[in-house]
Amino acid sequence: xxxxxKIDLCGAYRLALQKHADYLHASxxxxxxxxxxxxxxxxxxxxxxxxxxxxxxxxGLLPDPFYGENLLESEKMEDMHLFxxxxxxxxxxxxxxxxxxxxxxxxxxxxxxxxKKTGSCDNMxxxxxxxxxxxxxxxxxxxxxxxxPACIEARKNKISAGxxxxxxxxxxxxxxxxxxxxxxDIMPRIVSAGIFRPVRxxxxxxxxxxxxxxMTAGIDLDRKTAxxxxxxxxxxxxxxxxxxxIEVTGRCGDSSFYASERPWFTAGKLDFTAENVRFWWPKGYxxxxxxxxxxxxxxxxxxxxxxRHSSGxxxxxxxxxxxxDAFFSGKFHFEVNGRKIFILGTNFxxxxxxxxxxxxxxxxxxxxxxxxxxxxxxxxxxxxYEDDYLYTRCDELGILIWQDFMMxxxxxxxxxxxxxxxxxxxEAVVRRLRHHASIxxxxxxxxxxxxxxxxxxxxxxxxxxxxxxxxxxxxxAEDPTRPYLPSSPYVGPDAARLVDDTYLTExxxxxxxxxxxxxxxxxxxxxxxxxxxxxxxxxxxxxEKFLPADKLWPWQNNDAWMIHAASPEKGTGGSYAYRIELMxxxxxxLFGTLPDNLEDxxxxxxxxxxxxxxxxxxxxxxxxxxxxxxxxxNLIDGWPxxxxxxxxxxxxxxxxxxxxxxxxxxILLSVAxxxxxxxxxxxxxDTGARQDIFCRINDYMGHNRTVYEGIISxxxxxxxxxxxxxxxxxxxxxxxxxxxGDRSGKNHYLAGNPPFELAFYRDFLHRYYPNI
Numbered sequence: 200x201x202x203x204x205k206i207d208l209c210g211a212y213r214l215a216l217q218k219h220a221d222y223l224h225a226s227x228x229x230x231x232x233x234x235x236x237x238x239x240x241x242x243x244x245x246x247x248x249x250x251x252x253x254x255x256x257x258x259g260l261l262p263d264p265f266y267g268e269n270l271l272e273s274e275k276m277e278d279m280h281l282f283x284x285x286x287x288x289x290x291x292x293x294x295x296x297x298x299x300x301x302x303x304x305x306x307x308x309x310x311x312x313x314x315k316k317t318g319s320c321d322n323m324x325x326x327x328x329x330x331x332x333x334x335x336x337x338x339x340x341x342x343x344x345x346x347x348p349a350c351i352e353a354r355k356n357k358i359s360a361g362x363x364x365x366x367x368x369x370x371x372x373x374x375x376x377x378x379x380x381x382x383x384d385i386m387p388r389i390v391s392a393g394i395f396r397p398v399r400x401x402x403x404x405x406x407x408x409x410x411x412x413x414m415t416a417g418i419d420l421d422r423k424t425a426x427x428x429x430x431x432x433x434x435x436x437x438x439x440x441x442x443x444x445i446e447v448t449g450r451c452g453d454s455s456f457y458a459s460e461r462p463w464f465t466a467g468k469l470d471f472t473a474e475n476v477r478f479w480w481p482k483g484y485x486x487x488x489x490x491x492x493x494x495x496x497x498x499x500x501x502x503x504x505x506x507r508h509s510s511g512x513x514x515x516x517x518x519x520x521x522x523x524d525a526f527f528s529g530k531f532h533f534e535v536n537g538r539k540i541f542i543l544g545t546n547f548x549x550x551x552x553x554x555x556x557x558x559x560x561x562x563x564x565x566x567x568x569x570x571x572x573x574x575x576x577x578x579x580x581x582x583x584y585e586d587d588y589l590y591t592r593c594d595e596l597g598i599l600i601w602q603d604f605m606m607x608x609x610x611x612x613x614x615x616x617x618x619x620x621x622x623x624x625x626e627a628v629v630r631r632l633r634h635h636a637s638i639x640x641x642x643x644x645x646x647x648x649x650x651x652x653x654x655x656x657x658x659x660x661x662x663x664x665x666x667x668x669x670x671x672x673x674x675x676a677e678d679p680t681r682p683y684l685p686s687s688p689y690v691g692p693d694a695a696r697l698v699d700d701t702y703l704t705e706x707x708x709x710x711x712x713x714x715x716x717x718x719x720x721x722x723x724x725x726x727x728x729x730x731x732x733x734x735x736x737x738x739x740x741x742x743e744k745f746l747p748a749d750k751l752w753p754w755q756n757n758d759a760w761m762i763h764a765a766s767p768e769k770g771t772g773g774s775y776a777y778r779i780e781l782m783x784x785x786x787x788x789l790f791g792t793l794p795d796n797l798e799d800x801x802x803x804x805x806x807x808x809x810x811x812x813x814x815x816x817x818x819x820x821x822x823x824x825x826x827x828x829x830x831x832x833n834l835i836d837g838w839p840x841x842x843x844x845x846x847x848x849x850x851x852x853x854x855x856x857x858x859x860x861x862x863x864x865x866i867l868l869s870v871a872x873x874x875x876x877x878x879x880x881x882x883x884x885d886t887g888a889r890q891d892i893f894c895r896i897n898d899y900m901g902h903n904r905t906v907y908e909g910i911i912s913x914x915x916x917x918x919x920x921x922x923x924x925x926x927x928x929x930x931x932x933x934x935x936x937x938x939x940g941d942r943s944g945k946n947h948y949l950a951g952n953p954p955f956e957l958a959f960y961r962d963f964l965h966r967y968y969p970n971i
Contacts (some may be wrong), residue, residue, distance in 0.1 A: 201408070202505045204292070206400040208342065212283040214245025214254055219278035228282075231314045232341040235284035246554040250305075250393040251281050265552075265839050265848075269748050270387050271769075272763050277390045281346040287400070295402040295785045301327040303396030303554070303583075304344070306376040307352040307869045311343040321352070322353040322375040322620070323395075324584055324605055331400065346392045349376055352826055363610040363650060366774045367767060371609070374616060375624060378581045379549055379837075384775045386581075387552055387838055388767035395555040396586075406435045407504040411494035412633060413447065414680050415512050418478065418536060425476045425512045429458070429469040433496050433504070444497040445469055449490035449510075451477045456490075479511025479636040480597060481540055482574040483885060487511065487597030489636065509594060511636025517682035519602055521691040523724055527825035531704035531727040533599070533639055536928050541885060541916075542828025543816070544575030544597070546730060547589075549582040549837040558586050564835055566594045567846055571856065572863030573643050575599040575640055576595055577729060577830045580645030580687075581607035584628050593637035600637045601729070601830070603687065604628070604670060606644035610651065610957075613664040621665055622784050625673040633678045641683045643670050646707065648686035649700065660690045687729050705729055708815075712781060714788045714953065715811035716934055721818060721872055726825065731815050732832030732843035734782040735808030735853045736801045744849060745839035752797040762886065763840045782841060785811075791954025803957050805963070809854040810949060812845065817869045821881040823916050832858075854964075857971045868894055868935040870948035873925040878950065880920040880935070884913045892939045894920055899932040899947070906933070927952060932963055 214664045215229065215238035216861065224226070229235045236242070243258040245251065252273055255261035261583035264273040299310065299317065312334040320327040337462075353370035362372050367382035382388030417426040425924070429447045437443075438504040446459040447469060458471035477488035489509040495502050516534040523529025529837060533540045545568065550560050565588075568576065575592070578585060580603030593600055604625060611617065634639060643666035645812040661667060666685040674683040685691075688703050700706055707730035710719040715733055742751055757779075758769045766773035787793050789810070793918040794800040812831060819829040836848040845855040862869070867883040884890050896907040907921045923933065930951035937944050947967065949955065964971070 200506065200508055201401075201403075202507060203404070204295075204402040206287060206289065208285065208398045209247050209790075211284070212245040212247055212285045214243050214251065215282040215284075216241040216243070216251065216255075217280040217282070219280060219348055222280045228345065229284070230311045230343055230345075231283045232286055232307065232317075232343065234674070234869045235282045236345060238282065241463045241489075243395075245281075245283055246555075247283065247394045247398060248303075248396050248558070249556050250395060250553040251279065251392045252389065252391055253553055257886045262386070264389055266745055267750065267759055268762055268769075270389070270767065273387075273389050274767065277350045279391055279392070280348060281344075283342075283344040283346070283394060285342055287340055287342065288338060289335050289400065290337060292402050296401050296405060297331045298401045299329045299331045299342075299398075299793075300401055301394060301396070301398045303394070304346065305392050306349050306374065307552070309345045311341075311345070313341050314343075314683070322624055323377060324375055325624055327630075329388060333685040339527040344394060346394075349374060349390055349392060350540040356598045357612070359612065361610065361656075362612055362796045365608050366610065374609055374618075374619060375605075377549070377554070377583050377605065378609070382765070382767040382780060383581060384765065385833075385837070385840070385842055385844075386549060387765050387840075389552045391553060393555060395553075404504050405479045406433070406437075406496065406498070408433045408494065408506050409495050410630065410632075411447075411506045413449075413494075413510055415514055418476070418512070418514055418670075420478070420536060423471045423476045424476070427458075427471055427473055427476075427512070429471075429494065430466075431461075431462070431469065431494065431496075432466040434839060435465065439468050442499050444500075446495045446497060448493045449473070451488050451490040454490075454788040455569055473512065476512050477511040479594075481599050482597035484535070484538065484540060484597075484603055484887060487595060487636070489594055492634075494617055508634050510573060510592070510634050511594060513636055515639045515681055517640060517684070520704055521693040522691075522697075523704045523726060524540055527724065527726065529704040529726055531725075532827035535599075536637070539827075540574070540599070541820070541823060542575045542727070542830060543820075544573050544577060544599070544601070544828070544830035545571070546579050546830055546833040547585070548579045548833050550835060552838045554583055557583075557944075559593075561586060561659050561845070563850060565596070567588065567850075567856075568598065568834060569596050571834070571860050573598065573834075575601065575639070575828070575830065577601040577603070577687075578606050579603055579607070580642070584632070590632060590635040590637060594635050598637055599639040600635070601640045601642060601687075602632070602638055603645050606647055606665070608650060611665060611668070618664060618669050622669050622673060625670055629673060633680075638681065639672070640810070641674055641678070641681055641880060642687045643683070643685040645687055648690040649688060649707075652690070659695050660686065663696060680720060707731070715807075715814050716872065720815065727821065727828045728815070729830045730832050731829065733808045733811035733855075734778070734785055734804065734841065734843055735845065735855055736782060736804035737839070737843060737853070738851050739801060740837065741796060741847045741849050741851050742797075742801075752800075754783065754800070760841065764842075765838070765840050774958055779841060784937070789953050789955060790957050790971060794957070799957060802961060805854040806957075806960055808843075808845070808902055812855045813858040813862050816859065819865070820862070820867055820883050821871055821917060823870050851853075854971065860862065861944060864942075864944050866890070866892060866937060866939055866942065866944060868896075868920070868944070868946055870923065870933060870950075873927075876925060878924040878925045878948070879922050880907070882911055882913055882918045882920050882937075884916055884918070889914045892937050892940050896921070897921070897934045898928075899934050899967070903934075923950075925950060930955065934958070934967060
């Protein structure tokens with residue numbers, strides 16, 4: 200980051216609220232602090248960073264939107280104009296230019312300094328910057344921000360017959376605002392608005408670095424050397440650059456490097472070789488070593504400006520083919536520093552419906568992510584580009600990031616104007632994030648390729664200018680070090696001719712969402728699953744926090760359950776009204792019947808989800824080398840709801856979290872599905888070294904009799920330990936335990952076909968996993 204002096208403009212603002220009808224009839228609109236303070240409608244304290252609904256709740260003007268059916272009240276706020284106002288002191292500093300910087304404004308806004316307009320914006324996803332020198336004065340100054348209602352502003356945009364979105368999301372086809380905020384199956388419809396990230400005034404030196412990006416052009420692991428390139432871009436009014444110098448230093452423990460050159464233009468590349476390099480590795484493959492990088496511009500030996508950040512030295516590559524076949528001939532795998540990485544990840548979706556609260560929730564979420572055993576996340580394209588904390592923490596933990604651009608489940612316009620908007624957004628996003636070693640992939644969107652295949656008028660997704668040309672051009676220009684995938688799943692020229700996605704190398708495995716061991720899941724041919732999930736009911740303790748007592752049970756014909764599923768409307772006509780019934784069907788599929796009380800319903804649902812996630816992860820891990828990674832859906836909820844998340848909004852862990860943590864350890868002892876009257880027991884070793892592992896398998900239902908015991912030496916990643924007899928008509932539970940040095944683990948296998956007995960499973964759970 201730059202080392203410029205800053206004035207923090209976060210904190211308490213005067214916030215005036217005005218309905219759109221009143222706004223249209225008003226003779227004038229406030230542009231000064233006094234005009235906002237004298238507003239004749241609602242005037243409250245607004246927090247920055249913040250969202251206006253939270254301020255209304257604090258002021259007693261709106262009920263908690265997360266409780267009961269209150270979400271429907273929040274929908275009545277979608278036509279609200281907001282006027283934020285505050286005062287601040289400013290003093291001129293010679294040799295600097297003041298800039299007003301908003302890290303995030305949601306979404307369409309006009310900004311006024313001392314009663315005069317300094318600029319406007321209409322993109323929630325990127326910082327907004329405005330030169331302020333001509334409007335500032337010595338001493339006290341006034342800042343006013345008018346945010347218009349997004350739903351009203353979106354009506355000004357042209358939508359054509361060929362554009363398509365989910366039922367509640369047509370506003371987001373052009374408006375650059377998080378799609379989930381208009382309603383999604385995992386998030387409520389809370390359209391919201393506000394200054395949701397920090398705002399500040401920056402003193403930028405007249406001669407300054409605009410960009411400084413250190414790229415890893417090549418590595419030699421044996422010699423511990425790296426070919427590095429520093430791209431720099433700076434601003435100066437001097438015609439003569441002969442007295443200038445660009446300098447870069449890096450330090451990581453006992454390793455350091457230094458390089459410098461005289462620039463011949465205001466942009467260039469400084470090429471050099473670093474010795475005794477400490478490379479950055481993903482979690483489980485080595486240390487995520489980070490260098491503290493300092494880039495400076497000097498004139499006559501004096502430092503004029505400096506950029507500092509941490510960065511890792513590493514290469515990343517995606518090896519892929521467009522299609523696979525029944526013999527797993529396709530490819531989709533990541534390589535870091537030339538080494539193939541098996542991805543164990545989770546989809547990172549919005550962690551709060553109100554993004555001003557992301558930063559306070561992130562530390563605990565990142566702790567969960569690390570504890571669960573994940574080595575990757577996929578930042579999903581229906582949310583926002585996350586807070587800097589997430590990317591920095593992933594760098595430190597060695598957690599790889601698959602980064603979607605923010606488009607999801609839609610057929611967006613591809614005209615020149617929208618291409619310009621996306622190009623500008625992508626340039627800002629890539630420049631902001633590219634120095635993070637953890638980012639392994641840029642992905643054009645979420646499921647927009649697949650959307651071209653749905654409905655009455657399918658089209659070739661490879662004609663999409665946004666993902667095939669605009670974003671590719673941005674990546675080529677701004678970050679040539681990383682791979683780019685046009686969509687997830689990507690339907691390339693070969694795949695576009697197929698009738699379905701069966702032979703894609705990378706898939707989102709949702710399908711009918713029936714029994715988790717159905718042929719759809721266990722027979723899938725993809726090398727890599729970037730979405731897969733299963734429902735699990737939250738605990739009673741959590742349910743009581745967001746449901747009134749009279750809405751806790753039964754689940755049938757229960758609008759409160761439906762809204763938290765997350766339908767933005769009552770009744771069964773909503774797009775997501777199916778999700779509660781789906782959760783119940785998944786219980787019935789496993790246990791043959793539905794519980795008649797809440798406690799058993801919760802337990803049965805969490806068992807169903809836990810067994811499903813365990814099976815999905817084991818399927819891909821034991822399927823190596825044909826299977827190369829799984830990114831399951833998802834870690835934590837962004838609001839209180841019934842969902843696929845394995846940790847609810849209140850940070851209460853479901854049973855699936857514990858099962859996932861067990862089967863994502865570097866060593867896994869697992870039972871494969873039956874074949875030829877037996878089940879093979881597989882040992883997976885992802886430690887990267889030869890191990891001698893003690894294994895024991897017991898027949899839990901046969902008086903806990905030991906059916907196998909021995910020490911297995913394993914070099915490679917997967918080895919068959921033994922086989923167990925199997926009969927389709929017989930139900931069994933096998934328990935599996937392993938020890939390797941000071942590490943140990945346990946697992947189990949549920950043999951046979953549903954239905955299983957809930958009471959028996961409950962007893963097994965308490966006896967075998969007493970600490971869960």
